[in-house]
Amino acid sequence: xxxxxxxxxxxxxxxxxxxxxxxxxxxxxxxxxxxxxxxxxxxxxxxxxxxxxxxxxxxxxxxxxxxxxxxxxxxxxxxxxxxxxxxxxxxxxxxxxxxxxxxxxxxxxxxxxxxxxxxxxxxxxxxxxxxxxxxxxxxxxxxxxxxxxxxxxxxxxxxxxxxxxxxxxxxxxxxxxxxxxxxxxxxxxxxxxxxxxxxxxxxxxxxxxxxxxxxxxxxxxxxxxxxxxxxxxxxxxxxxxxxxxxxxxxxxxxxxxxxxxxxxxxxxxxxxxxxxxxxxxxxxxxxxxxxxxxxxxxxxxxxxxxxxxxxxxxxxxxxxxxxxxxxxxxxxxxxxxxxxxxxxxxxxxxxxxxxxxxxxxxxxxxxxxxxxxxxxxxxxxxxxxxxxxxxxxxxxxxxxxxxxxxxxxxxxxxxxxxxxxxxxxxxxxxxxxxxxxxxxxxxxxxxxxxxxxxxxxxxxxxxxx
Amino acid sequence: xxxxxxxxxxxxxxxxxxxxxxxxxxxxxxxxxxxxxxxxxxxxxxxxxxxxxxxxxxxxxxxxxxxxxxxxxxxxxxxxxxxxxxxxxxxxxxxxxxxxxxxxxxxxxxxxxxxxxxxxxxxxxxxxxxxxxxxxxxxxxxxxxxxxxxxxxxxxxxxxxxxxxxxxxxxxxxxxxxxxxxxxxxxxxxxxxxxxxxxxxxxxxxxxxxxxxxxxxxxxxxxxxxxxxxxxxxxxxxxxxxxxxxxxxxxxxxxxxxxxxxxxxxxxxxxxxxxxxxxxxxxxxxxxxxxxxxxxxxxxxxxxxxxxxxxxxxxxxxxxxxxxxxxxxxxxxxxxxxxxxxxxxxxxxxxxxxxxxxxxxxxxxxxxxxxxxxxxxxxxxxxxxxxxxxxxxxxxxxxxxxxxxxxxxxxxxxxxxxxxxxxxxxxxxxxxxxxxxxxxxxxxxxxxxxx
Numbered sequence: 001x002x003x004x005x006x007x008x009x010x011x012x013x014x015x016x017x018x019x020x021x022x023x024x025x026x027x028x029x030x031x032x033x034x035x036x037x038x039x040x041x042x043x044x045x046x047x048x049x050x051x052x053x054x055x056x057x058x059x060x061x062x063x064x065x066x067x068x069x070x071x072x073x074x075x076x077x078x079x080x081x082x083x084x085x086x087x088x089x090x091x092x093x094x095x096x097x098x099x100x101x102x103x104x105x106x107x108x109x110x111x112x113x114x115x116x117x118x119x120x121x122x123x124x125x126x127x128x129x130x131x132x133x134x135x136x137x138x139x140x141x142x143x144x145x146x147x148x149x150x151x152x153x154x155x156x157x158x159x160x161x162x163x164x165x166x167x168x169x170x171x172x173x174x175x176x177x178x179x180x181x182x183x184x185x186x187x188x189x190x191x192x193x194x195x196x197x198x199x200x201x202x203x204x205x206x207x208x209x210x211x212x213x214x215x216x217x218x219x220x221x222x223x224x225x226x227x228x229x230x231x232x233x234x235x236x237x238x239x240x241x242x243x244x245x246x247x248x249x250x251x252x253x254x255x256x257x258x259x260x261x262x263x264x265x266x267x268x269x270x271x272x273x274x275x276x277x278x279x280x281x282x283x284x285x286x287x288x289x290x291x292x293x294x295x296x297x298x299x300x301x302x303x304x305x306x307x308x309x310x311x312x313x314x315x316x317x318x319x320x321x322x323x324x325x326x327x328x329x330x331x332x333x334x335x336x337x338x339x340x341x342x343x344x345x346x347x348x349x350x351x352x353x354x355x356x357x358x359x360x361x362x363x364x365x366x367x368x369x370x371x372x373x374x375x376x377x378x379x380x381x382x383x384x385x386x387x388x389x390x391x392x393x394x395x396x397x398x399x400x401x402x403x404x405x406x407x408x409x410x411x412x413x414x415x416x417x418x419x420x421x422x423x424x425x426x427x428x429x430x431x432x433x434x435x436x437x438x439x440x441x442x443x444x445x446x447x448x449x450x451x452x453x454x455x456x457x458x459x460x461x462x463x464x465x
Numbered sequence: 466x467x468x469x470x471x472x473x474x475x476x477x478x479x480x481x482x483x484x485x486x487x488x489x490x491x492x493x494x495x496x497x498x499x500x501x502x503x504x505x506x507x508x509x510x511x512x513x514x515x516x517x518x519x520x521x522x523x524x525x526x527x528x529x530x531x532x533x534x535x536x537x538x539x540x541x542x543x544x545x546x547x548x549x550x551x552x553x554x555x556x557x558x559x560x561x562x563x564x565x566x567x568x569x570x571x572x573x574x575x576x577x578x579x580x581x582x583x584x585x586x587x588x589x590x591x592x593x594x595x596x597x598x599x600x601x602x603x604x605x606x607x608x609x610x611x612x613x614x615x616x617x618x619x620x621x622x623x624x625x626x627x628x629x630x631x632x633x634x635x636x637x638x639x640x641x642x643x644x645x646x647x648x649x650x651x652x653x654x655x656x657x658x659x660x661x662x663x664x665x666x667x668x669x670x671x672x673x674x675x676x677x678x679x680x681x682x683x684x685x686x687x688x689x690x691x692x693x694x695x696x697x698x699x700x701x702x703x704x705x706x707x708x709x710x711x712x713x714x715x716x717x718x719x720x721x722x723x724x725x726x727x728x729x730x731x732x733x734x735x736x737x738x739x740x741x742x743x744x745x746x747x748x749x750x751x752x753x754x755x756x757x758x759x760x761x762x763x764x765x766x767x768x769x770x771x772x773x774x775x776x777x778x779x780x781x782x783x784x785x786x787x788x789x790x791x792x793x794x795x796x797x798x799x800x801x802x803x804x805x806x807x808x809x810x811x812x813x814x815x816x817x818x819x820x821x822x823x824x825x826x827x828x829x830x831x832x833x834x835x836x837x838x839x840x841x842x843x844x845x846x847x848x849x850x851x852x853x854x855x856x857x858x859x860x861x862x863x864x865x866x867x868x869x870x871x872x873x874x875x876x877x878x879x880x881x882x883x884x885x886x887x888x889x890x891x892x893x894x895x896x897x898x899x900x901x902x903x904x905x906x907x908x909x910x911x912x913x914x915x916x
Contacts, residue, residue: 057534058536069541071534088503088517088523088725090504091515093848096845127763130746130763133745136747137745140590162749163749166747166751166752167747281766299583299745300576300745301609301612301613301616305613317573318516318717318719323766408538
């Protein structure tokens with residue numbers, strides 16, 4: 001088995017004659033555009049390989065919710081287990097000699113993938129929730145230390161993730177900041193509506209001589225899911241004099257194009273365990289090198305405090321850091337797909353749109369956004385006859401689908417707006433597509449909903465818990 | 466017997482109901498199996514730094530991990546919260562807390578320190594505390610805690626007092642008297658001492674602190690709150706939070722309580738601490754109380770928090786359960802310490818009754834250990850050339866003090882040896898012989914190669 005990139009024992013290829021032909025069973029070993037890790041790259045995956053890589057998933061479940069908790073192939077889990085065992089075997093040696101070099105290796109790979117300038121700009125943290133706390137904590141200090149005036153504003157999207165909203169409450173509102181939420185239309189028909197609302201929100205933020213200190217923008221919103229035109233919004237922020245822009249791209253890497261220089265934000269975070277095949281949990285936080293953000297700290301303070309965020313984040317006390325260290329192995333896994341991560345993204349997007357359209361046709365409903373505004377997830381309207389009329393209804397329906405039909409899919413309640421007629425779609429399922437999914441998963445979902453319709457199911461008939 | 470001991474956990478726990486007969490106790494060969502994943506040739510006498518976890522608990526952990534990977538949504542909605550609550554209940558009983566609400570599970574003591582100190586920082590920022598209100602800590606407090614004080618207290622305008630720990634230490638009175646001196650100093654100029662951070666067992670150098678007495682003094686002197694950093698405590702000394710009487714008490718479970726990396730509990734006395742304690746990583750659970758906030762800090766692998774029941778099963782396979790383990794570890798580490806002292810002609814850093822499962826042993830002065838760098842070099846050398854893992858402490862001689870001598874000079878270096886159930890006599894003999902070899906070869910720290 002080939003070992004890590006920079007190990008002194010890297011097995012390039014013990015058999016020189018293999019250099020000429022690749023493996024006999026496979027004719028396509030040279031397609032990947034990524035730099036080769038081996039003289040003789042391993043063959044591309046065939047479908048049975050993929051089934052085997054995800055054989056630890058519950059076979060009875062139509063798992064169409066990759067967006068919530070992601071997934072991790074067994075070859076990466078094995079690699080993680082090896083790292084865990086290395087630590088357990090001799091932790092002091094691992095701490096002094098292995099841990100930091102391996103974290104730098106992961107950071108370097110990420111830096112290249114996201115087109116950052118310096119590896120210093122890339123810190124590895126547990127998840128986007130942690131990254132949000134890091135960025136928002138420095139805003140709190142800004143207020144506490146008088147750099148900002150009481151009432152200076154932070155702007156975020158109405159559909160910002162629940163944890164991020166709470167983090168803004170904990171670190172901004174509590175410290176004296178004024179928070180503005182950008183309302184977004186949903187269902188959404190084009191990016192124009194989003195851009196317009198955003199500009200208006202920034203103008204509100206600047207009223208009465210206030211400064212907008214931070215804009216928090218999702219790259220791909222969670223519920224309901226929509227791809228936000230971040231590049232355009234970041235440009236608007238610069239035009240309107242926003243101090244700092246933080247892009248919450250929890251669903252970013254492996255799902256949409258992630259190019260730091262192109263997007264131009266000050267901070268950008270993405271989970272690697274959602275769409276980038278890492279085990280739970282690991283994320284990166286990109287911080288553009290500038291004088292504006294030298295005051296970033298991990299909230300869990302260790303002896304590395306003051307040595308820069310990337311170094312602070314690489315040691316926050318005794319922990320299992322193995323999920324941070326498997327990134328090289330994940331790259332190997334990804335490069336066994338045709339087109340690497342680009343190929344995976346493209347196919348996931350195409351299939352999820354195809355499946356979404358199949359479902360709306362079967363149910364007579366609609367998608368929550370045009371195909372070009374979705375990534376590898378899309379919102380699919382549920383039959384209006386269900387009468388979904390609260391978040392509670394949505395959760396109960398989700399539970400019913402899990403327990404009675406073996407379908408795992410999150411459901412979003414979309415309150416009707418004033419003036420909307422009866423029969424409007426108030427519930428949307430967020431379907432995901434990842435490499436392990438198959439068309440049967442979506443048929444199972446289609447049929448479950450159709451059966452509920454046939455049984456005249458309504459949310460009003462659900463037990464009150 | 467252990468089934469009478471209320472600290473053995475809930476009665477739902479099958480193994481705690483059966484009276485153990487001696488043939489059911491774990492054997493030496495069982496223990497070797499349980500720790501067969503440790504490097505077989507390394508004399509691993511540093512359980513204090515990173516702890517250890519037996520194979521059966523690792524297996525339980527893998528089982529939890531696979532459950533999540535198999536169907537994460539179902540796990541999140543149906544299993545996770547209950548699993549964490551079950552662990553918290555066991556801990557509550559072990560530490561004699563009143564309510565399970567008082568017990569939060571976090572990653573490690575470093576995280577707990579951030580939680581407590583972040584609140585202090587907010588109190589300064591929000592004008593509840595005045596500039597120069599003070600936090601008191603031990604001079605040898607763990608470096609992460611010192612930095613956390615810098616990040617959250619000093620930065621917010623607070624001041625800090627350090628209590629000097631005499632070392633080598635000869636009696637508890639020495640520590641008590643230093644604390645009293647520092648408190649007087651702290652209260653001079655009308656400053657209020659808002660928080661005292663006291664170690665239960667210091668890290669480097671390692672000494673068991675007379676905690677109950679120190680907390681009593683802090684209360685008597687009007688110190689507002691006391692936070693006990695007991696990273697090493699659970700599984701190495703008795704932990705009774707009501708008896709200790711502190712407001713906050715944290716201990717790592719992965720050091721001496723056989724949990725995998727990493728998990729710690731933070732106890733917060735319900736009657737004396739406010740609900741305004743928050744985990745710094747804010748999730749949708751913000752405002753639901755620290756235990757709930759800590760049970761969900763975003764998508765993570767929570768398996769180390771879930772294996773506490775499996776750990777209890779493991780511990781109860783030993784004669785006397787965790788108490789038996791603690792006693793034997795203490796007796797052995799003292800015995801081994803004395804063996805080394807006799808061989809090297811040096812000293813112990815504290816009297817045996819001020820040690821638990823770790824003890825400081827003086828290194829021969831001929832090694833000329835004169836700096837932190839020397840200590841690290843020696844440690845690396847022992848690891849790389851002798852396959853001995855042991856942390857080394859450099860003792861800075863105090864101005865005007867003579868210091869302890871051996872036959873050749875002043876003793877300026879100490880090893881911190883640990884004893885855990887997997888250790889054998891050979892481990893310590895290996896260390897003994899390695900040091901003797903170095904001395905015999907006329908080596909000093911400066912001469913050692915950095916591998």
